[in-house]
Amino acid sequence: MMAEKENPSFVVRPHEDVVRGHGAFARPGGIKAGQVVLSEPPLLLYPQASVAHLFCGHCLRYLEQSSPTSCACPSCRQPRQPRQPRQTRFCGEACRAAAASDPASHSPMACALMQVARVEDATDETVSAMLFLSRLCALLLSARAGDAGALRRYEAFLSLSDGNRDIILEDREYAGWLEEVCHRFAPCLAEINQINQINQIDEIDEIDEIDENEHVGEEFVKMACLKDLVNSYGIRVPAALGADCGVLRGTALYEEASRFNHECLPNVARCDDFDQSTSMKFIALHDLPEGEEITQSYFPLDWGVSDRQTRCRTVYGFTCTCPRCVMDERTVMDSVMDDDGMMDLDGYIAVFLLKYLCVDAACEGTMVPLRPLMVSDMVSDGDGDDGRNDGRNLIDGTHACNVCGRVRTEAEFLRGLESGGDGDGGD
Numbered sequence: 120m121m122a123e124k125e126n127p128s129f130v131v132r133p134h135e136d137v138v139r140g141h142g143a144f145a146r147p148g149g150i151k152a153g154q155v156v157l158s159e160p161p162l163l164l165y166p167q168a169s170v171a172h173l174f175c176g177h178c179l180r181y182l183e184q185s186s187p188t189s190c191a192c193p194s195c196r197q198p199r200q201p202r203q204p205r206q207t208r209f210c211g212e213a214c215r216a217a218a219a220s221d222p223a224s225h226s227p228m229a230c231a232l233m234q235v236a237r238v239e240d241a242t243d244e245t246v247s248a249m250l251f252l253s254r255l256c257a258l259l260l261s262a263r264a265g266d267a268g269a270l271r272r273y274e275a276f277l278s279l280s281d282g283n284r285d286i287i288l289e290d291r292e293y294a295g296w297l298e299e300v301c302h303r304f305a306p307c308l309a310e311i312n313q314i315n316q317i318n319q320i321d322e323i324d325e326i327d328e329i330d331e332n333e334h335v336g337e338e339f340v341k342m343a344c345l346k347d348l349v350n351s352y353g354i355r356v357p358a359a360l361g362a363d364c365g366v367l368r369g370t371a372l373y374e375e376a377s378r379f380n381h382e383c384l385p386n387v388a389r390c391d392d393f394d395q396s397t398s399m400k401f402i403a404l405h406d407l408p409e410g411e412e413i414t415q416s417y418f419p420l421d422w423g424v425s426d427r428q429t430r431c432r433t434v435y436g437f438t439c440t441c442p443r444c445v446m447d448e449r450t451v452m453d454s455v456m457d458d459d460g461m462m463d464l465d466g467y468i469a470v471f472l473l474k475y476l477c478v479d480a481a482c483e484g485t486m487v488p489l490r491p492l493m494v495s496d497m498v499s500d501g502d503g504d505d506g507r508n509d510g511r512n513l514i515d516g517t518h519a520c521n522v523c524g525r526v527r528t529e530a531e532f533l534r535g536l537e538s539g540g541d542g543d544g545g546d
């Protein structure tokens with residue numbers, strides 16, 4: 120039922136492998152290394168509760184302590200206990216105004232819902248989930264009240280995958296946590312259902328999915344949290360803040376990016392900079408021919424096979440059967456191999472990791488090719504004259520880490536390949 124996307128780089132269509140649902144496939148002409156395959160604004164984003172006071176409540180930009188433009192939500196209640204969420208702040212009047220008119224942001228409705236949520240002594244993760252739910256419920260209420268934009272976004276949210284619910288809920292700890300979230304969010308649900316009654320929502324009965332769930336209850340909370348678990352992207356704190364305030368500043372959901380399936384040897388990597396923009400870019404790691412499926416890795420590339428399999432199963436509800444996992448499982452089961460094809464793949468994986476893993480082993484980022492055109496554009500922007508060729512030569516084969524920004528030239532990569540020892544397998 121989902122309409123085909125008009126993205127110039129790829130087309131979304133059902134996967135031949137039914138288990139994978141939909142997939143995104145390169146259009147005629149293919150995709151070039153370094154090409155931006157997708158740049159997409161979020162469907163919804165929300166802050167990480169424990170550090171929410173350090174970042175804008177609307178765009179998640181870092182708030183400098185001395186920033187003269189930052190301002191606070193006039194309706195947020197001051198916390199009575201140290202562990203309660205602090206007053207929401209914004210990077211400026213523009214974001215405060217945008218949040219007030221955006222039902223999926225820190226709107227007056229989302230703010231009001233957080234004031235009745237049972238946040239006392241809840242963990243960071245649980246309060247963050249309630250920040251998510253309060254924004255989603257405010258979006259739902261706006262959709263029901265006839266806001267066409269809110270309706271489109273809410274329907275896009277509903278179209279996101281639920282993963283494999285039965286498998287995910289086998290995790291007792293997660294299932295128990297979901298029950299806790301339902302309990303703590305119950306006062307908000309009561310509030311929402313009361314508003315629903317007052318609004319007499321039946322004027323928009325052409326929307327089946329919304330009508331079916333007229334009463335917003337625990338099922339809604341579980342559905343929403345599962346979609347968030349399976350589809351969301353964690354937004355890191357700026358590298359400069361380091362471990363001082365944890366890893367994440369918030370979480371964001373993207374509609375089109377959610378169509379990129381997982382592989383442990385992905386061909387695109389996400390790139391974002393939330394201090395500049397909430398849009399997320401996906402950049403091709405290498406050339407992709409027409410029809411090739413676009414894939415991303417849902418976790419760092421250097422994880423071992425058992426960690427990868429566990430994550431795929433418990434968080435996303437599937438068993439990864441990508442070539443790298445098949446290869447790694449074989450290596451684990453039988454270290455003596457005389458299958459030439461598998462040995463070639465082994466060499467390919469070694470070179471792949473050498474090429475795309477951040478040079479800083481602790482970083483976990485992915486080295487993304489810088490596109491010659493991007494830099495030559497930058498050069499000609501700056502100087503105006505004949506910098507174009509210099510830029511191209513300087514940057515060809517150069518990669519930059521999508522997490523820490525570290526840059527590595529082609530020459531440095533080749534030197535690493537030589538000293539890496541096992542790097543002669545590629546042909």
Ligand SMILES: [Zn+2]
Binds near residue numbers: 175176178210214
């Ligand atoms: Zn902002």
Ligand SMILES: [Zn+2]
Binds near residue numbers: 192193196225230
């Ligand atoms: Zn507020």
Ligand SMILES: [Zn+2]
Binds near residue numbers: 382384427439
């Ligand atoms: Zn895999």
Ligand SMILES: [Zn+2]
Binds near residue numbers: 477484521522525
């Ligand atoms: Zn890095």
